[in-house]
Amino acid sequence: xxxxxxxxxxxxxxxxxxxxxxxxxxxxxxxxxxxxxxxxxxxxxxxxxxxxxxxxxxxxxxxxxxxxxxxxxxxxxxxxxxxxxxxxxxxxxxxxxxxxxxxxxxxxxxxxxxxxxxxxxxxxxxxxxxxxxxxxxxxxxxxxxxxxxxxxxxxxxxxxxxxxxxxxxxxxxxxxxxxxxxxxxxxxxxxxxxxxxxxxxxxxxxxxxxxxxxxxxxxxxxxxxxxxxxxxxxxxxxxxxxxxxxxxxxxxxxxxxxxxxxxxxxxxxxxxxxxxxxxxxxxxxxxxxxxxxxxxxxxxxxxx
Numbered sequence: 001x002x003x004x005x006x007x008x009x010x011x012x013x014x015x016x017x018x019x020x021x022x023x024x025x026x027x028x029x030x031x032x033x034x035x036x037x038x039x040x041x042x043x044x045x046x047x048x049x050x051x052x053x054x055x056x057x058x059x060x061x062x063x064x065x066x067x068x069x070x071x072x073x074x075x076x077x078x079x080x081x082x083x084x085x086x087x088x089x090x091x092x093x094x095x096x097x098x099x100x101x102x103x104x105x106x107x108x109x110x111x112x113x114x115x116x117x118x119x120x121x122x123x124x125x126x127x128x129x130x131x132x133x134x135x136x137x138x139x140x141x142x143x144x145x146x147x148x149x150x151x152x153x154x155x156x157x158x159x160x161x162x163x164x165x166x167x168x169x170x171x172x173x174x175x176x177x178x179x180x181x182x183x184x185x186x187x188x189x190x191x192x193x194x195x196x197x198x199x200x201x202x203x204x205x206x207x208x209x210x211x212x213x214x215x216x217x218x219x220x221x222x223x224x225x226x227x228x229x230x231x232x233x234x235x236x237x238x239x240x241x242x243x244x245x246x247x248x249x250x251x252x253x254x255x256x257x258x259x260x261x262x263x264x265x266x267x268x269x270x271x272x273x274x275x276x277x278x279x280x281x282x283x284x285x286x287x288x289x290x291x292x293x294x295x296x297x298x299x300x301x302x303x304x
Contacts, residue, residue: 003177006051009201018051019199019284020222022052022055022182022183022186023056023057023060023172024052024053024056025183025186025190026052026055026056026059026187026190027047027051027052027053027056027186027190028042028052028188029186029187029191029194030047030055030056030059030190030191030193030197031045031047031052031055032194033193033195033198034195034197036200037195037198037264037266038198038201038248038269039269040256045251045256046253046254046256046272047252049251051251051252053225056190059189059190060186063185063186063189067182070142074145078149079185081106082154084103084237085103085107086102088102100268106152110146110147110149110150111139111143111147111150111151112147113147114140114143114144114146114147115143116138117140117146118139118140118143120139121135121136121139122136130192133192134188134192135185135188135265136188137182137185137188138181139179140177141177141178141180141181141182141185142175144174144178144181147168148174150288164254201248202263202264202283203259204258204264205246206246207259207272208246208247208248209246209247209283209284210245210247210283210284211242211245211246211255211257211281211282211283211284212241212243212245212281212282212284213241213242213245213279213280213282213284214239214240214241214279214280214281215239215240215241215242215259215273215280216233216237216239216240216278218240219276221242221245222260222268222271223258223262223267223268223270224260224261224262224266224267225244225262226242226243226244226245226259226260226261227242228240228241228242228302229241229242229244243282244259244260244261245257245258245260245270246258246259246260246262247257247283248269250274253275254271254272254274255271255272255273255274256269256270256271257269257270257271257272258270
């Protein structure tokens with residue numbers, strides 16, 4: 001019976017297009033949540049499909065490993081469960097009344113798992129809201145699979161459907177519901193990851209790579225902690241150096257920078273194009289340390 005469910009499901013999940021779609025969707029959802037928490041729109045990042053995939057491979061693999069591990073656990077339990085239900089439901093010289101009641105209760109629980117499991121996860125949310133938020137879609141998918149198992153009744157020899165397999169439409173609908181809950185789970189997990197990244201970033205801005213921007217023209221980068229230093233350049237033209245910056249992201253051919261004084265309440269995200277003429281980016285161990293501010297006799301400096 002389960003071969004009928006697992007064969008098309010595994011074949012579908014093994015499809016490169018489906019896996020790629022899951023990776024891209026996860027990466028996009030995580031980037032969208034992260035950007036929203038930082039006060040910018042995700043579309044500004046201009047990430048490519050490759051960038052989405054690279055940012056989601058690790059977490060999605062964890063998700064797929066969890067699905068595979070859960071499937072293996074069920075495959076090890078299902079034969080024993082079927083044998084127990086079959087033996088408990090059969091009448092012998094000394095009927096096992098307690099076993100029969102337990103079997104009926106088990107069937108009742110399996111038949112209503114699609115409702116009981118999500119309800120249990122919702123109750124769990126009052127104690128552990130984040131795990132419950134991620135696990136809620138999974139509970140629906142697992143409940144649908146258990147309901148499908150209970151409706152097939154492989155332990156009942158009197159069931160005329162035994163050995164006949166399932167109707168193709170039943171398999172299709174179960175497969176669609178399970179895949180939808182998988183994408184839904186990925187969406188919730190990506191949202192949690194995006195929030196965590198944003199919160200970790202807000203508390204550790206000075207842990208980001210430091211950046212010093214050199215420009216042949218004044219570009220007026222103004223923000224908490226940003227310093228503008230005027231340096232002598234070629235042919236008497238000044239060069240402007242901006243310090244106190246940190247690298248937030250590099251995506252879509254653009255650098256996204258924040259200042260040392262960035263906070264959730266007050267802060268600016270600077271966007272500079274990679275390769276713009278007249279711009280140079282120096283990545284330093286600590287942008288909070290000046291790279292050597294010249295004295296007034298060499299050109300002076302000012303804060304913008």
